[in-house]
């Protein structure tokens with residue numbers, strides 16, 4: 164297998180995980196437009212503690228032992244490689260696209276670069292520090308964790324968390340949502356379920372304004388954080404013949420994570436793939452070993468069909484810290500999962516947010 168080139172476009176959680184797994188056996192090139200990895204789960208707490216930015220932005224340079232990291236924006240996928248925006252061509256036997264997704268500021272970097280990401284995060288932290296009333300629209304993991312972080316760091320602020328869902332995380336056993344509701348009550352977070360915000364002014368960035376809720380209710384917020392989900396970045400793949408998207412904008416695949424019939428050695432995974440999973444690192448943790456096996460088989464000259472097709476999580480686990488000490492998790496125990504509370508959630512994620520794990524993976528202290 165040595166000498167066969169694998170080019171992975173995108174150095175997010177998906178790209179770095181796969182690159183690391185294939186590094187011992189293949190000639191891996193990881194491509195990203197920026198020079199460092201961003202550990203997004205810690206970007207939420209960074210809004211209350213900007214010093215975390217230096218820990219969650221981690222250079223790629225020590226990730227691979229044998230392979231290489233190339234900084235550049237991929238512009239086109241060819242059958243035999245990837246063309247970058249500056250004209251460089253990276254030849255490949257197998258190409259993997261893991262271009263991921265975007266998210267509202269200040270939670271994720273953009274093509275504008277990491278200095279801009281740092282500046283936007285610091286600006287949000289400063290606006291938050293002077294705010295009295297905070298509203299978060301969307302109670303998915305990002306919105307819920309943000310409410311917990313803010314209430315933990317600033318107990319004096321009035322924090323509102325608003326969702327149009329009738330209850331928190333209805334896909335899990337009710338015990339999970341109940342644990343979170345109890346924590347929000349203890350933290351003094353005003354939880355508004357079943358309420359659609361009628362006048363959300365921005366889906367992209369925080370702003371200050373009055374939110375209108377059903378029944379004439381209003382919230383005057385010094386800062387409103389929109390947290391209503393990730394948007395797939397599929398443009399690179401959509402320029403390839405016969406690639407199609409699912410209604411949520413992620414690319415469809417043939418069961419073996421191949422998005423195009425005419426490019427049999429092109430794969431996609433992570434947030435950009437309509438895998439059946441949510442757009443999470445937890446999903447990547449399931450997809451990466453499967454794709455590793457498929458690619459190793461292809462490099463060994465076997466048909467992909469000799470490998471098991473990918474099957475998503477039946478019920479994905481979730482770790483949802485509300486600040487470093489509180490929160491709840493659903494562990495993959497039994498058919499319906501097992502809800503656990505503060506102690507395990509804090510130990511597994513809340514304390515460190517997996518920062519140490521990713522710094523180690525990327526060869527940094």
Ligand SMILES: Cc1cc2nc3c(=O)[nH]c(=O)nc-3n(C[C@H](O)[C@H](O)[C@H](O)COP(=O)(O)OP(=O)(O)OC[C@H]3O[C@@H](n4cnc5c(N)ncnc54)[C@H](O)[C@@H]3O)c2cc1C
Pocket residue numbers: 172173174175176177178194195196197203204205206207235236237238261262263264265266270271304305396399432433434435442443444445446447
């Ligand atoms: C604030 C926040 C907190 C989160 N917390 C959690 C959590 O606690 N647990 C969890 O399971 N999930 C969490 N998630 C979801 C998780 O971050 C994503 O599922 C995961 O990062 C997706 O990884 P990815 O590699 O598919 O995509 P991305 O992380 O989006 O990475 C894509 C990479 O591709 C690069 N790229 C894009 N286009 C090109 C191009 N043309 N050329 C070169 N490079 C390109 C980008 O620069 C980027 O580095 C969180 C998300 C957010 C926004």
